[in-house]
Amino acid sequence: MKKIFLLFVLGISITSLSAQDLGDFLEGGVEDGNQLLQDYLEPAFVGFGYALNSGWYNTGRPHKTLGFDITVNMNLAYVPTDAQYFTINESDYTNLSTAPAENGQTEYPTIMGPNLGADDIPYLVFNEGTEEEISITSPTGLGLDEEYGVNFVPAPSVQLGIGIYKGTEIKLRLIPEQTFGDPGEEFSTKMFGLGVMHDVKQWIPGIKNLPFDLSGFFAFTKMSNSYQMDADYPDQIANFDVSGTTLQGIISKKLAILTAYAGVGFMTSKVNFSMDGTYDELPNNPDPIDFEYSKGGLRANVGARLKLLIFTFHAEYALQKYNTLTVGFGISVR
Amino acid sequence: MKQLFCIALLGAIFYSCGEEGIGFNARKEVGVESPMEVPSVPVNILDAPEQRQDISFNLEDVTSDLDFLDEIELNGISYEITGIDPNEELDIDELTVTISTSSGDIEFLSLTSLANTNGKIALSLSASELLQLENQIFSSTEKELNGEILLDLIDFPEEDLEFTITTYFDVTAKIRDL
Numbered sequence: 319m320k321k322i323f324l325l326f327v328l329g330i331s332i333t334s335l336s337a338q339d340l341g342d343f344l345e346g347g348v349e350d351g352n353q354l355l356q357d358y359l360e361p362a363f364v365g366f367g368y369a370l371n372s373g374w375y376n377t378g379r380p381h382k383t384l385g386f387d388i389t390v391n392m393n394l395a396y397v398p399t400d401a402q403y404f405t406i407n408e409s410d411y412t413n414l415s416t417a418p419a420e421n422g423q424t425e426y427p428t429i430m431g432p433n434l435g436a437d438d439i440p441y442l443v444f445n446e447g448t449e450e451e452i453s454i455t456s457p458t459g460l461g462l463d464e465e466y467g468v469n470f471v472p473a474p475s476v477q478l479g480i481g482i483y484k485g486t487e488i489k490l491r492l493i494p495e496q497t498f499g500d501p502g503e504e505f506s507t508k509m510f511g512l513g514v515m516h517d518v519k520q521w522i523p524g525i526k527n528l529p530f531d532l533s534g535f536f537a538f539t540k541m542s543n544s545y546q547m548d549a550d551y552p553d554q555i556a557n558f559d560v561s562g563t564t565l566q567g568i569i570s571k572k573l574a575i576l577t578a579y580a581g582v583g584f585m586t587s588k589v590n591f592s593m594d595g596t597y598d599e600l601p602n603n604p605d606p607i608d609f610e611y612s613k614g615g616l617r618a619n620v621g622a623r624l625k626l627l628i629f630t631f632h633a634e635y636a637l638q639k640y641n642t643l644t645v646g647f648g649i650s651v652r
Numbered sequence: 653m654k655q656l657f658c659i660a661l662l663g664a665i666f667y668s669c670g671e672e673g674i675g676f677n678a679r680k681e682v683g684v685e686s687p688m689e690v691p692s693v694p695v696n697i698l699d700a701p702e703q704r705q706d707i708s709f710n711l712e713d714v715t716s717d718l719d720f721l722d723e724i725e726l727n728g729i730s731y732e733i734t735g736i737d738p739n740e741e742l743d744i745d746e747l748t749v750t751i752s753t754s755s756g757d758i759e760f761l762s763l764t765s766l767a768n769t770n771g772k773i774a775l776s777l778s779a780s781e782l783l784q785l786e787n788q789i790f791s792s793t794e795k796e797l798n799g800e801i802l803l804d805l806i807d808f809p810e811e812d813l814e815f816t817i818t819t820y821f822d823v824t825a826k827i828r829d830l
Contacts, residue, residue: 420677436677436826453679 347413348606354406354414354442356609358457359591361401361430361640363558364611365471367587368640369395370539371562373475374489376623376632376646377577378570379531380515381481385652387630389477394470395640402431402459402469406442417441417453426456430469433461471640477511481652485517491539502549513537515568530571535581538563547593554595562587564617577623585638586614615639625650675828679727681772681820684709686801690813702804707749709797711789711821722828726786726821730772731761735815742766742813743806749817751799753788760785761817772820789821 373391381387403425406416418424419440427434441453463469477491491511498505519525519532543558566583593607600606621634621644628649636642686707731749749761760775777785789797801817 436675436828439676441677441679449683451681455677457676 347411348600348603350411350414352607352609353410355591355607356611357404357406357428358426359429360404360611361397361428362471363560363589363591364401364587364613365395365397365430365640366473367560367562367589367611367613368585368638368642369393369471369473370475370541370560371537371564371585371587371617372473372619372636372642373634373644373646374477374513374537374564375515375535375566375568375581376579376621376630376634377531377572378533378568378579378581379572379577380485380487380517380533381479381650382652383481383483385481385650387479387648387650389479389630389632389646389648389650391475391477391644391646393473393475393642393644394468395473395642397430397469397471398640401640402428402463404428413445415443415446417443419455427459429457429459430462430471431459433464434458470643475511477513479515479650485520485533487515489513489515489537493541499546500549502552503546505543505545507541507543509539509541511537511539518567530569533568535566535568535583536564547595551595554593554597557590557592557594559590560587566617566619575625577625578621579623579634580618580620582616582618584614585617586612588612613639675722675826677824677826679822679824681730681822682711683732683818683820684711686817686819688801688803688813688815688817690803690805690809692809692811692813702802705801705803707799707801709751709789709799709819709821710795711797711823712795721825723826724786724790725824725826726782726789727824728774728782728822729760729777729785730774730820730822731769732772732818732820733767733769733815734818736766736768736813740809740811740813740815742809745804745806746802747804748802749799749819750802751785751788751797753784753797755784755787757799758784761819766815768815 370393372393372395373389376389405425406414408415416424417440420437423438424440426440436455436458439455439458442456443451443453445451475491476493477489479487479489481487489512491509493507493509495506495508513535514537515533515535517531518534519528519530522532525532538561540561541559545556546552547554547556562585564583564585566581568579568581570577570579589611591607591609592605594605596604597606615638617636617638619634619636621632623630623632628651629647630650631647633643633645636644686705688705690703744764744766747761747763747766748759750757750759758777758781760777760781785797789795
């Protein structure tokens with residue numbers, strides 16, 4: 319029983335939580351643990367996917383041949399209100415039931431939900447009807463909305479754009495594998511993204527001489543992260559992989575130093591989270607956590623770029639399931 | 653580094669939680685077994701005398717190793733009687749369980765027949781009685797309740813009688829400020 323008191327805190331790794339405690343979290347069963355974690359963490363992971371798909375462009379005009387830009391973005395995916403809580407359908411679980419909070423609350427906060435006191439959070443009931451039955455309140459949310467007035471998932475990006483030929487520009491996001499932290503508790507990350515922007519207006523009779531720019535854009539990004547959770551258990555590794563694609567039509571109009579632009583199209587993202595290794599509580603269930611989110615839908619954005627000599631500053635807002643604000647700066651030549 | 657796992661994992665910059673911080677409640681029924689033994693005697697001895705047995709409920713396990721324990725609440729008490737064979741069911745004058753507290757004794761179980769309960773039975777304790785028991789348990793360093801079981805049989809059993817009274821304490825441990 320004592321160990322189970324410690325169990326419930328994925329997302330609460332800010333505590334003294336160890337990898338073994340995470341193993342305890344799965345005491346309700348591997349499948350139940352996966353489902354719970356997936357629901358609890360969804361807005362953070364999904365939001366990251368939306369954010370990572372943003373900020374690819376700040377004009378609809380591709381660079382001229384050998385023209386280039388280097389742009390730094392911060393993409394902030396706002397968590398929608400309905401993603402701050404989740405409900406538990408008991409039929410989806412084999413060894414878990416629910417009980418309301420002391421105040422009657424029945425919805426569970428996600429990690430991006432409000433920071434509630436434990437008395438205001440419903441219970442998760444494990445092993446109901448057996449001697450092992452125990453009820454534990456679900457983890458609370460981080461409460462970013464109350465703390466900062468906004469509730470978003472950030473994803474930075476740095477990219478290079480190079481004009482190649484005939485109104486075509488290649489965009490590249492590249493972070494070679496970087497490793498931080500102490501040996502045995504290292505965090506590694508790497509990212510690769512490739513985009514292509516092409517001036518389609520030149521191929522459309524009747525509009526190619528009109529005073530605006532019109533391009534098509536396609537890009538994909540893949541980011542991989544891993545974390546060694548405990549130096550004493552080197553096989554216990556958490557992995558977080560994100561990939562995304564975006565297909566957009568972009569229109570822009572340059573007015574002196576200001577460029578206004580807008581885009582519309584589709585995006586998809588896939589996020590996978592897994593915990594590899596063997597945990598003391600689950601010796602027969604290696605690699606106990608593995609789940610994935612796949613999202614996609616329409617995406618439309620509007621933005622503006624200010625260009626002062628070679629320096630650019632831009633901001634845009636994208637309407638999608640997780641609306642995303644992008645701000646950035648860079649240098650741009652030709 | 654471990655403490656920053658979540659931050660790194662999500663690629664996000666979660667600086668802190670809100671004012672409520674991080675904590676949780678864990679609620680469990682902690683069962684404490686009290687084995688009872690009544691020896692048989694020659695059948696010609698009637699009017700069995702009362703039997704008294706000291707009883708102790710130690711709930712130290714509930715609180716040990718909980719560094720961030722803020723409070724423990726006692727939500728209720730239930731009991732279960734097991735181990736009585738059908739041919740062992742006896743008539744009794746009374747079976748009572750009394751707990752001593754610094755504010756006085758509480759008789760929380762009183763039965764006039766002895767049989768298996770087929771499950772837990774909740775006791776009807778008032779809020780003030782629960783609070784009195786809660787204070788007695790959790791304010792002491794031993795986390796212990798002491799009392800007495802009184803079993804008054806009408807007749808002695810013809811064979812040794814063994815059964816178990818299991819008392820379940822429904823407690824909520826409140827962990828705060830992790």
